[in-house]
Amino acid sequence: MATKIIPVVAVVGPGAIGTTVAAMLHEVGRTPLLCGRTPRDHLTLLEDGRPMTVPGPVRTSQKQITHAADLVFLAVKTTQIDAAAEWLSALVGPQTVVCVLQNGIEQIEMVRPHAPGGHIVPAVVWFPAQTQSDGSVRLRGEARLTLPDTAAARVVAQALQGTRCAADLAENFSSLAWRKLLQNAVAGLMALTHRRSGMFSRADIAGLALAYLRECLAVANAEGIELGVEVPQEILGKFQSAPADMGTSILTDRETGRPLEWDIRNGIIARRGRAHGVPTPISDILVPLLAAASDGPG
Template sequence: MLSTPGRDPVAVVGPGAVGLALAARLAGQGHPVTLCGRPGTAPVSAVTSSDEHGMRTVDVEWRSEPARVHLFRWVVVATKLHQGDAARAWLERLVDSDTLVVVAQNGIEHRELVAPHVPRHQVVPALVHFNAERHDRDRVEIRQDGPGLVIGDDGPGRRARPLLDRTGLGVRIVTDFTTAAWRKLMVNAVANPLTALTCRRVEVFADPSVRNLAVTMLAEVAAVGRAEGARLPAEAVEDVLAWIDARPAGAGSSMLADRLAGRRLEYDGLLGAVVRRARTHALAAPVCTAVLALVAALDTAPSTRAAAHDTFKNQEQQ
């Protein structure tokens, strides 16, 4: 039986924007936090976070070698979806039968990411609804509107809630996590690829041709989600477009940011997951499949990244 979190040490795997945000909030509440990052990268010994209440710096411990960590009762996995191998290398050292693992990622395959190192009853899939933007390696800006984390109303979720409540980001616990995950995936599987491919922010969805493309993709995603058991109403496509339209001017996406920074793109766990599940249910998803192929080709062509950066800068100057 897991104890209440108290001020137990917490390991955070993945020092990206989400990982830094969660590490900063937990360390700020007195939890000793160990950040687990890639070998050879510059260490992070303190994290500075800013939000509407101001700025705060907290100390953390840094580890870049799995062999140098010990077992933890609480682990947060906040790596990108395509960094699953790196996450699993850490989990081999961090997790035992008493560990609860919060997987704070995009997509719908949270439990698959950490298998076989973590049994299902020790995994808490968490949908991230707060916005975190990393500045340098040790600074993160946090913005949110409403609950920042969504978890399922099951045994692992209820055990993890006291720890997640301490982040101050707001936790919503839902009985139908499948529907919540597919609602978020509808946004991520369409907005991320289309902004990355066009090198434009959310204003691109005002373009009639792009909007029509988005409508078709969203309808395909919704059909797959329903086949997976998600309760998505007929107006789900319009709801997602309305949400995108309401984003602040200049809002982008994580995939666009990764493309402009020359990083690998997180497409396989988003649009790739949709296409895989469509095939499982013998559903046609031709437009999502075509866009997935384009994004995958983009990700394997590093020479296009500098051109993407130049294109984006030119657009900003016009």
């Protein structure tokens, strides 16, 4: 009988998203290799107050990697890609699939220079996960990813098969990625106000958010993306129905003084709008404010 070859899976960036994926894999006996900046002997995921422990250690040196992985979940933020380049160099070989768990719609363009030999798969992350003050991660919904319907993406879906992290293969991946981009773009308002989802219950904020989402939709449509006129209201409704204390990653970065992903979440709307001659008056105000909040000076 032939020996079953167990694929080597690595998670680079065991933050909120990386910890969630690692925990889902560990739960079914597929504990991944953990790679990051901070040495830890384990990760902790909290669901409904119940902790799940993912055994480490979290490796902090690329010298601890002896061979390429079959699958890498890249879960660092876009502002941290350059810092993760050495991990990709150590982990990615000609057959390695790199699943990019990042915001935005430019994952392939941003990661390709650092993993020229791998097969890069963009993903849309739909689940809310938040890092807590003690380093644990709180998962506040069902874990779900959307992937393009490609051969490399099927490797990712197979690795997650049987876990509680659903991996959907979608022919309309670009439309779904843009829909998530609209959701992330309007969440930038939370970083500017230092407020959580409850702020969208204000009529003035709801009006601003809806106008901004419609601006983003106009740019998406100019890109040839099929999203209907109902999408802005649906996204706003999602924020309004969320728990009032629900945060978002860009708000967390603002609160902790880390660089913001303002360009790939908000700047891209203005950039693509200019390319198509679509006016983006709200973006023209929000983007400089987010950029200054992130990068200064001052």
